[in-house]
Amino acid sequence: MKNLYLYFSGTGNTKYVIGKFAELYERGSYYSLHSIEHREIDFSRIIGEAENIVLAYPIHDSMLPFIVKEFLESHIEDFKGKNLTTICTQLLFSGDGGALPFYILKEAGVKHLHSIHINMPSNLTDVNIFFNKPLSETARSYVKADRKIALAVDTIRSGGICRDGRKWFSRFSGFILQRTWGKAMMVKLRNSVKISSDCILCQKCVQICPVENLEIRENRVGQQGRCTLCYRCVNECPVRAISIFMKSKPKIQYSRKDYN
C-alpha cells in the first residue's frame, strides 16, 4: 500500500521539507502528497485507505497551526490504528512540536513511528528580532535542512527511530516556555490581521488565504476571526500592508510561493 503524505504550509517551508523527505524516502516509488488546505479532497477516504501517514506542519509558538489542529480533531476516527510520522518545521525551537498530533490522536490508537524537527528560515517577518531574511539569502539554512532530512531518512531506513520533541524536557519546555502564556495570545491573534492605509485593494491576500479569513468589505479588507497565522498574506502583499503580531510594516518578506 502506498504511503500518504499530508501537510500544511504557510509560506512553503513545510512543503519543501515534506517533498524532499518523500522523494528521498520513496526512492521513485509512487506516493500521494496533499495539502490539507484543499477541502475538496475526501481526506476521510484517503486516510482510511493508508497504513502509513507522514504529517508535516510548521510550528506556531510551540503549537500546531489552528488549521492542523482542527483537521486532526475532525479526523480522529479516520486515523484509528494508523502508523504516523510527524515532521515539524521551525525557525529554532518547538519544544515538543513533533509530538503534538499524538496528544490529539492518542485515543485513536495511532502508532507514533518517528518525529522529526527541521529548522527552516523564519516567515514571522513582522517581528524584527527573528533575523528575517529574504529567500535569496537563505541558502545556508537549506543546506542544513537538506542534511537533516537525509539523516532522518537514513536513520529510518536503517531501522532507527527519530524522536525529536518526545523527551520529557521537550514536552516541559514546549508547555512552560510557550504554550502556558502563548496560547491565549495566539487565539487573540486569530482576529488581529492589521491592514495599513498602504493597501491598494489588489485582493491578493483574499485569494491566497488558506482559510478564507479575508474578504473585501466596503472598500477595505475585512477579516472573519479565523486566521490560522500562516503569514502567507504578510509575506505576499505587494505593498507590505499587512502585519499580524506587530504593527510594523515587514522590512523584508519571505515566501517560497509554493505552498499548496
Ligand SMILES: Cc1cc2nc3c(=O)[nH]c(=O)nc-3n(C[C@H](O)[C@H](O)[C@H](O)COP(=O)(O)O)c2cc1C
Ligand atoms: C505565528 C508563527 C509562530 C511561530 N512560532 C515559532 C516557534 O515557536 N518556534 C520556531 O522555531 N519557529 C516559529 N515560527 C517559524 C515557523 O515555524 C517556520 O518559519 C516554519 O518553517 C514556517 O513554515 P511554512 O513556510 O511551511 O509555514 C513561527 C512562525 C509563525 C508564522
Ligand code: SF4
Ligand atoms: S494583498 Fe495587500 S494590497 Fe492587496 S488587498 Fe491585501 S492588503 Fe491590500
Ligand code: SF4
Ligand atoms: S489572514 Fe493571512 S495569515 Fe491569516 S490565515 Fe489568511 S493568509 Fe494566513
